[in-house]
Amino acid sequence: MTAPSAYPPPIAELLPQARTLAEQIGRTPSRNTLMKTFKIGAPKATAVLEALAAEEATVPPAEPEPPAPRPLHLVPDLEPDTAPDAEPIETPAAVEPPAPAEVPEPEPLATGDGHPGANITAEPERIPPVAAPRKVRKPRSWPVVLLALPAFVAIWSGWVGLGEQTGFGVVHPFPGIWDGFTLNTAITLPIGVETYAAYALAVWLNGTAPAAARSFARWSAIGSLIFGGLGQVAYHLLTAAGITHAPWQITTVVACLPVAVLGMGAALAHLIHADHE
Template sequence: MSTPLRSTYPIPVEDLIPAARKLAADLGSTPSRNRVMKEFRIGAEKARTILDALAEPTPEPSPDPVEQWLHAVPDPVEPEHSDADEEMPPAPGEGASSQVTPLVDPAPAAQTAAPEVVPAATPADGKPVRSWPVLLLALPAFVAVWSGWVGLGELTGFGVVHPLPGIADGFTINSAITLPIGVETYAAFALRVWLSGRVPAKARKFAKVSALSALVLGALGQVAYHLLEAAGVTQAPWQITTVVACLPVAVLGMGAALAHLIHAPETACPSENRES
């Protein structure tokens, strides 16, 4: 028999339903309304609500999510022992009753699958740009530049010389060809070093300045030759002769400096180290 719930304040119906279910279980049948009213000291309306709740099927308790998660863990599988497993000999000083632990090979660690390497997407048009049009464009420029430098060299004193006197007196060469070979070749080389991006910063900066300077100097040389040729001048003024005579030496110095900067390591200058 259940103990009547006694309280100064009215007890909610929801709190009385579990006690009413226990009372019904003790009696073996659903109690009458009067019995519920007397047992719990409530009115007829609350008693009728409790009896309606007892008539409904008892809802099954929902499983505890934590308990359900714990039961979902599989039991650990004990490693199988093979016949080849050996027993550890007892340590010195231990009696015969000491427990012997068999040698069991540890389970192999789970191997993590290597991430799949996805090849980079290649553009639809992956063909490299052909460079042969540059040779076609350079051919007429080479003819014009060559003739201009050779003509300017002849106006400034360059001409046929014997480079091997006493060795090969019959061997001669026109020194005017040194101007187009030196100036234009260096301009193309320095331009390539500047745009390659594979050299130290100092070498790239020097290549940029010297390449632009060589191109401007080559353009001025062509302008000077055509102006002198159009004016019918057979001997260039001393100012132009002085500049043209210094070109081979300047090209040699810039080429040697650029080659040194290309192979020099990127280290700070001594003055910069003192300042830092």
């Protein structure tokens, strides 16, 4: 890079020198040539070029001079001419090839301060190779089954015992058809309440269900788990106190559980399918 002069000359002083340089090289000098010859920066070299162009525009073009006549030379005849006074045939002179045009030097890129800087070659952007996705091993689910077994036994016995204290018991679901078949309706409490809580938890935490369904599943799952815990507490308190028949308040709430579970399960299923459609 050409270092600029500490005291750069004015354009009026540089213009005659640039005109003389143009006459010496036979053409308008480029900006790089002016910068290297006069030790000036890119802005001042551009201004000198503009001044030279303005002068050339004001000077009328000179009329071209007529070409000088080419000298003639005789070509000997290879065959004798029968005519005694035959004139020699003129042949045109060989045409010289035109001189190759001069290619201007590439101008360096200008830096932030207006002076030319080093030629900067932009390297192509390198795209990093895409690594193959690693297979993430999911955790095993069998420990959940091991944890659920003792909880299932305690919850089952608590709900069945509370159901018997609130009026749930053995019934004949098919009278006159299958009189020997009996069913203890107390098992409907652990199957309904705890199964719905697990189903609502799966819909909430899976993340694939619609927003309305996940919101309903979240609140109903939390409510079912809290209500299931209160049912276990009520059974153990009644058993510890030696009470075989639950008060009417507890009986009323427990009797409404199957209906509430059916309604919440149907509502959650409708929300899932309605949003997907």
